[in-house]
Amino acid sequence: MKQETSAALAPPQSYRVPFSGVGYRYSAEDKDAVMQAMDSSVTLTQGSNQVKFEEKFARFIGVPAAFATSSAAAAFELSAILMNLSPGDEVICPAHTYCASAYPFARHGVQMRWADINRDTFVVSVESVKSLISERTKAIIAVHLYGLPADLDQLREVANQANVLLIEDCAQSIGAKFGEAETGSVGDLAVYSFQSHKNISTLGEGGMLTVQNPELSKHVAGLRHNGHRPFVRSDSRYWYPAMSDVGFDIEGVWPHNFCMGEPQAAIGTVLLDHVAEINSKRRSRFLYSQEALSAYPELVFQTIPDGRTSSHHLLPFRYDGYNYGANNHDFMERLVQQHLIQPATQYYPLNRYELFAASGNGEADVPNTDEFFDNMVSLPFHVWMPDLDFRYVVESVAETAEHLRAHGGSWARKATQ
Template structure:
């Protein structure tokens, strides 16, 4: 049997007819960049997230960049973020001329360790970016309390966590600004690149809508440095058809994740921990000292796996200048060196699931 890490064709089969019909409408109206299809999706997802403003952009990375700009984070400002995350979490900080300050992460969840963050606050600290890693919400009670104590902006990186909640609120909606990625492999993925910024602040929303469209306040009038970060109409159509199915797809991911936890619990490896919140299981990441050997064994059995993320931020060559002398990140290093992502996707069959469990069990036996 072959088990892919993900199978996006399964989602396509559920939306194909409706999307093709709407594609015809996009081409007939020529509303390829922004326009009514993007507007409609923004209204739809704002309602779904229960937030006043949803601003579509062309990627999750662009969303983080614009969110930092809207939060008035700039040259020399320090921004706290976890050391273990995708590098896109750091790019926006560098784009605005700010300084990334890496924090170690929680042993159980891999999300930002607020105790570590407290030791790194300086008079130049202006913001914190909690990353809801692998679909697991960061501890937003601790993040918001910490930010309030130090007068920091909270910019949530919810790139992987649409469908997850903290105390009943969707990730991305609890900070000053929240950023979501619709990269094709995400739980809600476009057919290319797309992203979203959400906020409850009218002023932030107005500036973000301007910044994404060359900073126009009116046509051909540009108030500041702007960017060509608009969402395109075709991506909005794909997302519009997928969004009503997301809750059902998330339920299936939860079923599979809980079955993995029950099936692998007796093996000598670390299985994901779940806070008493709603996890959306973008990824199912186990940890083991035998990571590379297990990955090779599963590959030989026809099972694709993933590494998320084997090189943490403090070990990235392009970020070495921001690592303070003597700084260590032992927990982030452990996640990076031991983490292995097993296949988990909406259309995964019970037969595929059982095959993966059997192969992992056989490796340890």
């Protein structure tokens, strides 16, 4: 080990295994679909590729309607608009998730009520959600974090009893299942992300909103695309201004432009055929890591309850190294300095961010969230990483656990001084 101090060392010039990386590498077939859409002489937006992608996506998930968007955050913003929120309303969301699961609701002036996670599954705790339901609750956000479905049976029941919407955040969970149900098919609304790091990406950005209720879904196309709708006209002229009217889909609610382009929709359509194969590669790597690291119970990985199928988007663990006088900073420092592997800590509890604290959303009683964030390590987990590199990551994790068992760590020593 090159150091024994708790002062952070400079990061290496380059990593053997960096944390970030695209979630998936495109094949020639994927690229062909993009080229074909690029060569279209008709349109690069709002065309047949979007229609195809949306129809195929809705069938894939098993929902009546899907709307392609520029991002999951945009899909969440559309959800918030559809909910007709007013100040004083409350939305329940786990504190342990990415900020975009929550800020589209906070933007509308609602009070965010932060739910805790389950200590074993790292996804939202149903008990915690129940304890936060009030007369003012408008929705529960079920985030399938790291690709593991939250308990959709119970959350559906809680939402039904409280007569509030259940919104699924499937940004990380494409292809994950609760029983036989795809994530996104149980909630009233569901949001997906195809951003660069996700299991499938529509060229860097992209999202999808699925909607069960036709009374809500009829508003989405206009709200997403500048309020456009056909002119209602009594003659045969088609050359009205810009060939379409604009208006309010919901009285008084201004539209956005949250559209996805045609080349993105074209590649999304092709990638849907590969979700099972991509997730299965991720699953075999997850299982390999569990087997290889089973001798280290201080590395607590996400428990996958029976009947749930994860999309294995990320590979985090809680490091319970206190018996060995070491903590997650010791773990990460050794991964970085000794093995040139770049880990990450995620997700910063949302209530701790200035964005939420300064907007009156800083209160939370989330001990499992705090414990997890303060002790967690997230490993690089790109699916295109060569097998050799992934084995190297797993071996380095084992070596680090052994080393800290024998020597403890300076960050933990400093923390107890």
